[in-house]
Each structure stands twice: as structure tokens, then as C-alpha cells.
Amino acid sequence: MSQKPEDFFKNVISHCKEYGYIFPSSEIYDGLSAVYDYGQYGAELKKNIREYWWRAMVQMHENIVGIDAAIFMHPTTWKASGHVDAFNDPLIDNKDSKKRYRADVLIEEHVVKIEDKINKEVEKAAKRFENFDEAMFRSTNARVKEYQDKIDSINNRFKNAMDKGDLAEVKQIIVDCEIVCPISGSRNWTDVRQFNLMFSTSMGSVAEEGNTIYLRPETAQGIFVNFLNVQKTGRMKIPFGIAQTGKAFRNEIVARQFIFRMREFEQMEMQFFVRPGTEMEWYEYWKKARLKWHQSLGLGNEKYKYHDHLKLAHYANAACDIEFAFPFGFKELEGIHSRTDFDLKQHEQFSGKKLQYFDPELNQNYVPYVVETSVGLDRLFLAILSAGLKEEELEGGDKRTVLNLPPALAPIKAAILPLVKKDGLPELAEKIMKELMFDHIVTYDEKDTVGRRYRRQDAIGTPYCITVDHDSLNDNSVTIRERDTMKQERVKISELARILDEKVSLKSLLKQL
Ligand code: ATP
Numbered sequence: 001m002s003q004k005p006e007d008f009f010k011n012v013i014s015h016c017k018e019y020g021y022i023f024p025s026s027e028i029y030d031g032l033s034a035v036y037d038y039g040q041y042g043a044e045l046k047k048n049i050r051e052y053w054w055r056a057m058v059q060m061h062e063n064i065v066g067i068d069a070a071i072f073m074h075p076t077t078w079k080a081s082g083h084v085d086a087f088n089d090p091l092i093d094n095k096d097s098k099k100r101y102r103a104d105v106l107i108e109e110h111v112v113k114i115e116d117k118i119n120k121e122v123e124k125a126a127k128r129f130e131n132f133d134e135a136m137f138r139s140t141n142a143r144v145k146e147y148q149d150k151i152d153s154i155n156n157r158f159k160n161a162m163d164k165g166d167l168a169e170v171k172q173i174i175v176d177c178e179i180v181c182p183i184s185g186s187r188n189w190t191d192v193r194q195f196n197l198m199f200s201t202s203m204g205s206v207a208e209e210g211n212t213i214y215l216r217p218e219t220a221q222g223i224f225v226n227f228l229n230v231q232k233t234g235r236m237k238i239p240f241g242i243a244q245t246g247k248a249f250r251n252e253i254v255a256r257q258f259i260f261r262m263r264e265f266e267q268m269e270m271q272f273f274v275r276p277g278t279e280m281e282w283y284e285y286w287k288k289a290r291l292k293w294h295q296s297l298g299l300g301n302e303k304y305k306y307h308d309h310l311k312l313a314h315y316a317n318a319a320c321d322i323e324f325a326f327p328f329g330f331k332e333l334e335g336i337h338s339r340t341d342f343d344l345k346q347h348e349q350f351s352g353k354k355l356q357y358f359d360p361e362l363n364q365n366y367v368p369y370v371v372e373t374s375v376g377l378d379r380l381f382l383a384i385l386s387a388g389l390k391e392e393e394l395e396g397g398d399k400r401t402v403l404n405l406p407p408a409l410a411p412i413k414a415a416i417l418p419l420v421k422k423d424g425l426p427e428l429a430e431k432i433m434k435e436l437m438f439d440h441i442v443t444y445d446e447k448d449t450v451g452r453r454y455r456r457q458d459a460i461g462t463p464y465c466i467t468v469d470h471d472s473l474n475d476n477s478v479t480i481r482e483r484d485t486m487k488q489e490r491v492k493i494s495e496l497a498r499i500l501d502e503k504v505s506l507k508s509l510l511k512q513l
Contacts (some may be wrong), residue, residue, distance in 0.1 A: 012386045012389055015401070020042065021045065022036050025037050044411030046381055052408065053245070053293075055510060063237070064242070066245075078221070079350060081224075084196075089253055090193070092106070093189070094184055096181065096188050107170075154177065158173055167194065168191070198217050216248055218248050221343070224271065226242070238273055239278070241273070242271050246267065247266055248267045249263065260378075268377055270373045272373075273357070280338065282371045283338040286336055287336050299388070300387065315340055316342075324383045333375065333376070335373075339369075344368065388461065407463035407464075410504070411462075414462065414504075416466045417467050417468065419469040432478070432496065454481065466479070
């Protein structure tokens with residue numbers, strides 16, 4: 001669509017609402033910030049994405065098993081993991097607009113603006129390439145260097161300040177960079193303070209301090225604390241993985257990007273336990289395997305890129321993000337982290353229980369190293385939906401809105417449409433629907449002209465429409481129309497189940513891995 005990215009993003013949001021994919025949470029009470037409900041089609045799409053991930057991880061790997069841990073965990077879990085003390089974002093308020101920002105995001109956005117200036121200088125120079133003289137070259141070079149020095153100095157100051165926990169210095173950077181509030185335009189800032197992102201509640205009937213428990217901010221810890229349970233009962237041999245999907249909760253400060261950043265969201269994580277010293281091989285393996293998984297969806301390989309982390313968390317010895325070209329730019333979709341033995345060792349220390357593996361080949365006990373893959377289900381949903389939504393010009397000046405979802409993930413696999421509402425066509429169409437229903441979610445529609453019914457299914461993203469006409473009564477055949485090409489093909493009714501199965505089963509995706 002030749003639209004401004006922000007307009008296209010608004011279109012995605014309104015399409016989600018109009019076609020039953022996503023609604024604001026408790027909308028009749030004006031919604032709840034950064035919390036969303038999935039509607040009738042959204043719930044199906046989300047379930048199918050989760051299912052594809054689960055099968056690719058658990059069903060297709062002999063050495064990966066899945067669990068379903070509780071959202072509530074013993075509070076000491078979050079002490080051991082570091083979340084109680086360090087799962088913080090630095091926040092700052094603008095006193096005039098009363099808006100709250102993440103200080104690190106304000107600084108990052110300021111740096112991006114300077115980077116844009118560098119890009120503009122380079123573009124300008126490229127345009128004047130033919131008559132570019134020495135003097136021009138020098139002055140361009142000088143400006144680029146000046147901007148780059150500024151960026152380096154801001155980044156260094158910020159990193160030092162965060163390393164030392166010097167929040168006054170973080171504020172000073174915002175002041176020195178003359179960053180203004182995008183709403184009020186003023187530089188009237190409060191001090192910077194740390195804000196813990198975990199939601200807490202109390203367990204039991206008395207709300208005493210000792211009863212405070214947290215809603216898990218990530219699913220990973222449910223896997224770490226169950227490491228030995230699974231290893232022993234499943235007789236797992238290293239290397240092996242434990243996968244899990246489930247809700248996570250973060251009290252995000254900046255939550256303005258629809259389902260990209262939510263306060264209640266779903267993660268799909270896999271912790272892969274390996275022999276110490278082999279983690280880099282496995283890190284590289286999972287980096288490639290996960291990119292391939294994303295690419296198998298057919299959204300366009302150019303929409304993905306790796307972003308290697310230069311600054312590593314203290315427990316990681318390698319980390320990267322798979323970024324996706326969202327309507328608002330390339331942003332993190334999945335994280336792949338080599339987490340060393342940090343988490344298991346922390347849990348050993350805080351619980352006083354050994355979390356070790358006896359390696360029969362080495363004849364030795366050790367705490368395994370962990371490579372994790374962690375992807376947000378909602379972000380994946382947004383990636384698939386925004387890559388699929390298109391407005392197409394048709395022959396004769398007509399337009400159609402089409403949602404090019406991967407057929408295996410589409411909520412409705414086929415719509416059965418009698419050409420007219422009489423002459424026995426609805427009865428035959430219903431008979432076909434009842435047969436296909438055993439294997440797939442299909443729908444029946446007899447309202448409006450067939451052209452209109454096609455358009456409606458295109459917008460929902462239904463990959464196939466099956467039309468029953470008068471000839472069907474005699475030749476036992478129907479017409480299948482494909483959503484993307486709009487091509488129509490005549491097929492035998494007795495072949496329908498097999499054809500549909502071939503086209504929409506998850507197997508077609510799994511085979512590409
Ligand atoms: P970000 O830097 O965008 O806040 P993160 O690095 O904190 O993300 P992780 O803790 O690595 O994210 O979580 C793994 C994945 O979970 C992310 O790649 C993302 O897909 C998803 N995720 C994290 N926070 C949210 C959120 N608030 N809403 C939706 N998905 C999220």
C-alpha cells in the first residue's frame with residue numbers, strides 16, 4: 001500500500017477491530033491501557049501460531065519437551081533471577097504535560113535523530129556526486145564526524161551512568177541534549193527514578209508484606225525451577241530443551257504500540273541445556289533455526305534481520321535479536337540468548353538445592369549452560385497481520401482488501417458458498433461444510449452476491465472459497481477459488497477434503513524447516 005507508515009499502522013489496528021481480530025480490553029469502559037482482547041478470528045490465528053511454534057519445537061525435536069508452569073511462583077524465584085532488584089526501567093516525567101517517559105528511550109530517540117542527520121548528509125553527497133569537489137568532501141566529512149562524535153559521547157555517558165546506577169547523570173544527559181517533551185515541547189523534567197516492571201499482588205487472606213507475590217514477567221523461570229524434575233522424569237540427556245508458552249506480565253511505562261508492547265502478553269520460550277563449552281555452537285544453531293522458522297511463514301525474507309547485542313547482560317556471553325520490519329520500523333521480534341549457567345546457579349544458591357546433571361560420557365556432574373529462544377506471540381501476530389494486509393487494485397478499477405495470511409495459520413480455512421439461496425444449493429453446500437468440519441474450521445455463507453462474499457472472506461484472510469453452483473448437482477464438482485491469485489479451479493467434491501488438507505495443514509510449513 002502506498003501509504004505513510006503511520007497511516008498504514010492505523011489501518012492495521014482498525015482492520016483488526018472491524019474484522020474480529022483484536023478489541024481493546026473492556027472496551028465498554030473505554031478500554032484498559034496496553035491490554036487487548038483477541039476476538040473470534042484473532043483467537044484462532046493466535047492459537048495456530050502457537051501450535052506451529054509448539055510443533056516445530058516439541059514435535060519435530062526428539063530432545064525437546066514442553067511444560068506448562070503456573071503464573072504464580074514462589075517469591076524467592078524473582079530474588080534469585082534478579083527481577084526484584086534489577087528488572088527496572090529508568091523513568092522521567094514532564095511536569096507540564098504530566099506525561100511519563102522511559103529515560104533510556106528518550107535518549108535513544110535523540111541518538112536516532114542525529115543518525116538521521118548523518119544519513120541525510122550522505123544522501124546529499126551521493127546526489128551531488130558528479131560535481132563533488134575537495135572542499136565539499138571536507139565539509140561533509142567534518143559534519144559527519146561531528147555528529148558521530150556526539151553520538152559516541154552520548155552513548156558512552158549513558159552506558160557509564162547506567163552501569164553506576166547514576167540517575168542524576170541520566171537526567172543531566174537529557175538536559176544537555178536539550179531533549180523536549182513531544183507533547184508539551186518543554187524541558188521541564190522531574191528527576192529520573194527506577195521503576196520495577198513486575199506486577200505484585202498478595203496471596204492468602206491477609207495482605208501482609210510477607211505474602212507479596214508477583215505475576216511472572218517471563219515464562220523462563222518456570223522452566224529453570226523445573227529443570228531437574230523434567231530431566232529426571234523424562235530421562236533427558238544433554239543436550240535437551242524444555243519449551244513453554246504462556247502469559248507474562250510487565251508494567252510497561254511506554255505502552256503505545258498496540259499489541260507490540262502490552263502489559264499482559266504471551267511468550268513462547270525454549271531453554272536448551274548444553275554441556276559447558278558447547279554453548280556457542282548451540283547459540284549459532286538456534287540463531288539460524290529460529291530465523292528459518294520465521295522465514296518459513298513466507299512473509300518475505302527481507303523483513304528480518306539479526307541485531308547482535310554489543311552490550312551484554314551480566315549473565316550472557318552472547319545475545320541477539322531477530323528484528324522484523326513492523327509498520328513503525330525494524331524492531332525486536334525474538335531474542336536468542338546464551339545465558340551461561342547463571343540462572344540455574346542462582347536457583348541453587350537461593351534454594352539450597354542442587355540443580356546439576358550427571359554426564360555419563362564425561363563421568364562428571366555439572367550445572368548445564370543454557371541457550372534460550374524467546375519470542376512474543378502477540379508480536380508475531382502483529383508481524384503476520386501487518387505483512388499480510390494489502391489493498392489491491394483489480395482490473396476494471398475495482399479494489400479489494402486482502403489479508404494474505406499463511407494458509408496454515410488462517411483462522412478459517414475455507415468458506416462454502418452456495419451460488420444462490422435456492423434449488424437445493426444451500427443443502428449441498430451445508431453437506432460439504434459438515435464433512436470438512438471434522439478436520440478444519442470452515443464457514444458457510446449464503447448472504448449477498450458471491451462477489452461480495454469473496455471480498456468479505458479476502459478481508460478475513462480465508463485462503464479458499466468453495467462455490468456450489470447448479471452444475472454441482474449433476475457433476476458432483478465445485479469451484480475452488482484461491483484468495484491470493486483469485487484463480488478458480490473445478491474439482492470433485494470427493495477430492496475436497498484431501499485438497500484442502502494438502503494446502504492448509506501445518507505439515508506444509510513444518511516440511512520447510
Ligand atoms: P523490549 O526490549 O522490546 O522491551 P525485551 O528485550 O525486554 O523486549 P525479552 O525480555 O527478551 O524482551 O522478551 C522476549 C520476547 O517477549 C521479546 O522478543 C518480545 O517478542 C516479547 N515481549 C517482551 N515484552 C513484551 C511486551 N511488553 N509486549 C509484548 N511482547 C513482549
